[in-house]
Amino acid sequence: MGNSLVPPGGDDGDNIEPVDLRRALEERYLAYALSTIMHRALPDVRDGLKPVHRRIMHTMRLLRLNPDQGFAKCARIVGDVMGKFHPHGDQAIYDALVRLAQSFSMRYPLVDGQGNFGNIDGDSAAAMRYTEARMTDVSTHLLEGITEDAVDFRPTYNEEDEEPAVLPGAFPNLLANGSSGIAVGMATSIPPHNVAELCDAALHLITAPDASVADLMQFVEGPDFPTGGIIVDDRATILDAYETGRGSFRVRARWHQEDQGRGTWIAVVTEIPFGVQKSRLIEKTAELLLARKLPLLEDIRDESAEDIRVVLVPKSRSVDPALLMESLFKLTELESRIGLNMNVLSRGRVPNVLSLKGVLQEWLEHRKEVLVRRSRHRLAEIERRLEILAGYLIAYLNIDEVIRIIREEDEPKKVMMVRWDLTDAQAEAILNMRLRALRKLEEIEIRKEHGELSEEKKQIEGLLASEAKQWQTVAWQVGEIGKKFGPEDNPELGSRRTTFSEAPDHDLSDIHHAMVEKEPVTVVVSEKGWLRAMKGHLSDYSALSFKEGDKLKLAFHAQTTDKVLIFTTGGKFYTIGADRLPGGRGHGEPVRIIVDMDNDQAIVTAFAHDPQRRLLLASWAGNGFVVPEAEVVANTRKGRQVMNVKAPDEAKLCVPVAGDHVAIVGENRKLLVFPLSDVPEMTRGKGVRLQKYKDGGIADIKTFAMEEGLSWQDSAERTFTRSREELAEWIGARAAAGRMAPKGFPRTGKFG
Template sequence: MIKYKKNIININIEKELKQSYLNYAMSVIIGRALPDIRDGFKPVHRRIIYAMKIIGNYWNKKYKKSARIVGDVIGKYHPHGDIAVYETIVRMAQNFSLRYTLIDGQGNFGSIDGDPAAAMRYTEIRMSKITNEFLQDLEKDTVDFIKNYDNTEFIPEILPTKIPNLLINGSTGIAVGMATNIPPHNIKEVINGCIAFIENNNIKIKELMKYIKGPDFPTAGIVNNSVGIKSYYKTGKGKILIRGNHIIELDKKNNTKSIIINELPYQVNKLKLIEKIANLIKNKKIEGISDLRDESDKDGMRILIKLKKNTSSEIILNNLYSLTKLQISFGINMVALCKGNPKTLNLKEMINYFIEHRKNIIIRRSIFSLKKIEKRIHILQGLIIAIFNIKEIIDLIKNTKTIELAKKKLISKKWFIKHNDIKFLSNKNLYDNFIKNNIRKNHYFTYIQIISILKLKLYRLTNLEYSNLLNEYKELKLKIKDLKKTIKCKKYLMSIIKNELLDIKKNFGDKRRTKIKYFKFNIKKEDLIQKKNIVITLSKKGYIKYQLLSLYVTQHRGGKGKLAVKIKNNDFIKKLLIANTHDTILCFSNFGTIYWLKAHQLPESGKYSIGKPIIKFLNLKNNEKITAILAVSFFSNIFLKKIYILMVTSNGIIKKTLLTAFMRPRCNGMISIKLNKNDKLICVSLIKDFDNIMLFSSFGKVLRFVEKEIRLTSRLSSGTRGMKLINNDKIVSLITVKKNINTKILTVTKKGYGKRTNINQYPIRSKSTKGVISIKVNKRNGSVIGSTETLDNDQIIMITNMGVLVRIKVSEINVINRNTQGVILIKTSKNENVVSLQKITL
C-alpha cells in the first residue's frame, strides 16, 4: 500500500515484487556486472579511463596519485565506494590479472601470492600505452555522450576502441541470474582472426580456430587442447583444463630429482598453493617429497619440490594435479551486453560485433571530418575570391561608416573572378585545375566567409600565401573524396579497419604465453600410486593382503625363511602372486567366474596381519572361493587380439580364450569357463601364438605341447582335455615357455625340495597324453606344488602354509636331470608344507 496525497492506491504485491526485482536485476546486469560487447568494458572501467583522459593522465605524461583518479571517478561518474573503484584500478595494473594491462602503476599493486596493494594515497598511476588506442577519435563525435548520475557531467556511452578488448583481456562478473567469464587471448591471434573475418564474412568457426588457437593467460600455463576450446568457441559456453608448467631437474650428485614449477594456472594464488602442498606432505597424503621451497624472485616464478630417491616425479605430479590447484577447471561463459541486452556469444559473433562497432566509429568519424573540411573549404572559397577582389573590398570598407554596414554590403554584392586577374600567380595550374572548376565565376559571400575575410591579415596577400591557400584547397578536396568513399564504399571501409588492426598488431603484438597441448586429464587412482613390486597372499579361508617385495631380502638356499603372514586357526596360505601396484588382478573362482581387482585396492599389511576377507572386495556367492589369481599389467591396451588367457582345471581340462573377452569388468563377475562336477580351475596364464605349454601334476608328471594344438573357444565354453591323469593325480601347475635355449624348468615339492632341469629334457608331445617324469616324488620330498621357467639371473619366492616366506637366487639351485628328487630349498617343520612359488625377474 502506498499513500500519495491522501489517496490510497491498491497494488498487487506479487506484480510489484516481480517488477521491482526485474528492475534491480537489469540495473545490476547493465550498470555493473556485464561488459559491453563493443569496447569490452564494464561501466567502472570505462569511467576510470575517461577520468584519466580528462586530466591528461596519458602514458607519456607524469604519474598521478591513485587517490586523485579515484576521487574524480566517484565524484563525477561512478556513484559507488572508493574501495570498489581502487580495486578495479589495481586489477587493471596487475600483469598477472590482465593479459594486456591498461594502467601503468608505480608502487605496490599486490602480488600473485595474494598480497594486497598499498593504499591509494601511496600508489601512482597513468595509462598504459595500449589504453590510448581505446580513446582515439573520442572527440570526433564517434560515440554518444550521456549524462552522469547527477546530470552535471557528460560521459561517453562507449569508447571508440580500435582493439577487440573483450577477447584479448577477457572479463568476469556475476550478475543477477547470470554470469560471465571470458578468458583472455593473444592480441596477434585475435587480430589475425578479425582480418580473416573481414576477408570472408562467411568464415566458419573451425576456420577461425586456425588463427585463434585458444586462450592466452597472463600467467601462462598449459591448456588442454582436447577439452572445451572448440565447445566455447562454437556455443559460447565450455570448460577448459589449465595446468601449471614445470621442469624436472636432476641432481647427479645425490641421484635425486626436483620438480620446478615455473608457471601457474590463471588466478591461482601461489602462497596458498604452497601451503596446500605442505599440508598434504604433513598429512602423508603425498609421499616422496623431501623439501618444498619458494625460490621465486624478480627473474620469475620458481617453486622447488625436491623428491626422495627412487620417487617417481610423474606420480608426484599426478597427485599435485589431483589434490591441488596446480590443475584447475576454468568455466567459460561468454556473456556480454549487445544493444543493452545480455547475450551468450560464440567466437564469430564476438568478432562480428567488434567489426560492426569499428565500422560505425569510422563512419561517424568520417562524417565529422567531412563536415569540418567542408566548413573549411567554404571559408577558403571566400578567402580566395576576396583576394582576387581585395582592392574593391578595401575601398568598400574604407567608405563605410560601420563594420556592420560593411558586412551587409559585402554580403549583398555579387563578386567576380576574371581570368586575367591570376597572371601574377606562380602556378596557374592551381587555378585552372581547381578554382575554375570548383568556384562559380560570380559569387555571394556568406556571413561566415565575411567574418573570415575581415580577419584576413596583410601577409596573407602575398603570392606565396595565396598559393598556400590553393594548395590547402586542393588537399581538402582530395580528403573529401576519400571520406565520401569511406562512407559509401563498404570494401574501402573494411580496408581501413584492416589497416588499423595491422597497425595495432605491429605495435602491441607479442608471443603467446600459454601453451596449448594434449595432456592426460582423467587421472585414475593408479596414476596417484607409486609403482611398486608387491607380494600378494591369499589364504584358504579367503584372507588377502599385499606386502612390498623389497621387505624380503634374498636368503641362501636351505634356510628357514621369514614369517610373512600371521595365520588364523585352521587356515593356511593357498596362493602367492608377485605383481605391481598398477596391475589388474584377475580372480577365478570355483564356480568358473572371473572377477576384477586393482592391486592397489588390496590392503597393505605387516607380517603379523592376516589381511582382510576377499569378500569385502568381490561380490562372491555362497560357497564361492577364489582358486586362481593372475596379474595383468597391460589390461588397458587395445592391441590384445593376439593375447590369450589359458585356463587349466585340476582334472586336466584346458581352455584358450582371447583376453579381449574379459576386458569389460562386471561387479558381479562373469563366466570364464564351464566346470564339470568335482573339478575346479587351478591354473591361469597369459599366452601368445607359438608358445609352448607345460602342465605339471602333483605326482611329478609333465606334459609339454604347442599352443596351436589348443582350439580357440568362446568365453562360455568348457574347454578340452589337456593331459591324461591316472590314480587320482591332479594338475598343480602351468607354464608357458617362450623360445629360449637357456630356459630351465624349476620344480618345487611340498617339503621344500626342488630342482632345475634344462628344457630340452622335456620333449614336445601331443596334448591329451600322460607326459613324462618331471621330478621323483616320495614321502621325503612330498608331491609337486608348482613349477616355473627360469633364467640364471632370476630369483624365486616360496611360501608355506604357515605363512613363512623365503626368497632365494635361482643360481643356487643345481641343474640336474629330471628323473631326480631335487635338493632342499627351504627347511620346513612338521605339518608345514610349501604351497606356492613365484619367479622374480630382475
C-alpha cells in the same frame, strides 16, 4: 504501543496491496538477472570491457592521465568513477583498476601503475591512497576517436552526466586481454591471446569473409597467457573450442632440468599456469609432500625474485625427471585447465556464445561503424570551417568596408549579412575576428586552407560512398595496431609467451607408482570377505585375529604400489590399489564397502596383479578358458565381468598358467590330464567344457609342465610326483570324464 503495528493510513487496510508472490519474484529476479548480465558480469564483444572497466578508462581520459603525462592517485580516480559513473563500492572499483595494471593478469595492461599493485603470489595491492596510475598506450587506442562522435553516449545513473555505451576499441581487447565473469545463469571465460596474431586473422577475415575457424587458426594458434606456460592440447581440441565457443585448454608449467654436478640434478619451474597463485601452489605441493603423496620429490623451494624460479629437488638422482614432473602435473596446479566460454554481449545487447570468427567479425563491424561515424563527424567539421573560410575571404577582400560597417552601423551583423549574402555563422566569425588576425588574414593562406579542406572533404565523401574503401581503411588501421604491438616493433610485449607441445605419454601405472611410496605389505582376506593390509611381509599368519565366526581365507605379500585383483563367484574381477586398503589395525573393511560387489557373490581368490601372467579360470560345472591378466583389470568400482556364469553354476577357480598341460579333478575324484593348448584364450566368455561330470562339479585344477611331471601334496605335506608314463591312463581329450585319481591322491580332492 498497541498502535505501532497498524499500517500507515489508519487501520482500514487501504494501503495494503495484495501481490502475487510468484509474479513479484519472477519480475524482480528477472530484473536482477538482466542487470547482472548486462551491466556487470559480461563483457561487450566490441571493446572487450565490462561497464566498470569502461568507466575507469573514461574517467582516466577525463582526468587527462595520458601515457605521456603524470600519474594521479588511484583514490582520486576511484572517487571520480564512483561519484560520476559507477555507484558501487570503492573497493570493487579499485580491485578492477588494480587488475588492469597487473602484468601477470593482463596480457596487455590497460593501466600503468606506480606503487605496489600486488604480485603473482596473490598478495594484494597497497591501499588506493598510496598507489598512482595513468593510462597505457593500449588504453589510448581503445579510446581513440571518442570525442569525434565515434560511439553513443548515454546518461549516467543520476542523469547529471554522460558516459560512453561502448568504447571505439581500435585494439582487439576482448580476445587480447580475455575476460571472465559469473552472471546469473550464465558465465564467461575468455583467455588472453596475442594481438599480432589476432590482427592477422582479422585482416584475413576482411579479405576472405567466408573463411572458416580452421582458416583463422593458421593465424591464431591458441591462447597466449601473460604468464607463459605450455598448452598441451592437440589442434583438434583447440579448433573445436574455437568453433563452438566452449571448451578448455590444458596449460602446464614450463620447467627445465639443471645439472648440479656428480650426477645430481634439480627441476626448475620458470613459468606457471595463468591464474595460479605461486605461494598457494608451493603450499599445496608441500602439503602433498608431507602427506607422502609425492614419493619421488624430496623438497620444493621458492627462489623467485622478479622472475619465477621454483626449485624441485628429487628423492634421488635415479628418479626419471619426466616422471617426477608428470606426477606433479597430475596432483598439483602445475597443470591447470583454463576454460573457454565466449559468452559475450553481442552488439552490446544480446548475451551470446560466439566462435572465434564471430567475435572477430563483430569487432571488425564495430571498427567500420566507428570509422563511418568519425568520418561523418569530420565531414561536418570541414563543412563548418569551409563556410567560415568563405566568409573570411569576403571580409578580406572588402576589409575597409567591413571596418566602416562595424564602426558606423547600429546592427553591423544584419547589414553585413544583407550586403554580401553571408550566413549567420560567417557574419559572427567576422565580428569575432581579432584585430591582429587582419595581418595574417592573407588571401593565399585562406585559399590554401580552403583547398586542403576541400580535398579532404572529397576523400571523406569518397570513403563514405564506398564500402570497399571503408574496409580498406579498417584493414590499414588493424594492420597498424598489429605492427605497433607485434613482436617486431615491441618484442617484449608482442612476442608469444605461451608455446604448444604434446603431453608426453607415460604409462598410467608408472605415474600411479610415482605417486605412492613403495612399502611391503601383507594383504589379508577373511572367509567373510574382510580385507586389510598389514605393514611388512608377515611369515606367520596364525597370530592374525578375526571377527567372531570368521577366519583366514588367504593372505599374500605385496607392495603398496601393486594392484590387488579380486575374483568372485559371479565371474567378476575387481581392482583395488594396495595403498587404498584399510590398515592392519582392527579387522579391516568388508570388500563390499570398497567395491560394488553383489551380495550373493563371494570371493574366489585375490592376488597381486602381474600384467605378464595368464590365468586359467574354471567354473563349478567344469567350463573354463585362459585369459591374459592384463585384460582383467577393472578401472571402476563396478568391476569387470570376465567369466559368464548362470546360476546354479558359479566361478570356482582361478590359477596362474605355467607349463603345457592341465590336470583337473572333480568332486567325484576323477582325474583328467590334457594339453593346455586345447583351452582357448579369450578376454571374456563362458569358456569350453574342461571335464564332464554326471553329478557334482569341479574340485581342483592345475597347470604343469609334462617334463617335470604332475605333483601334489598329501595331508602330511609329503610331495608325490607322477611322470608322463605313470600318468598315461589319465591323459585324455578335453571334456572327457577322466578316471578315478591314483592311489595316494589327497582326500581333500586338492592338489595341495
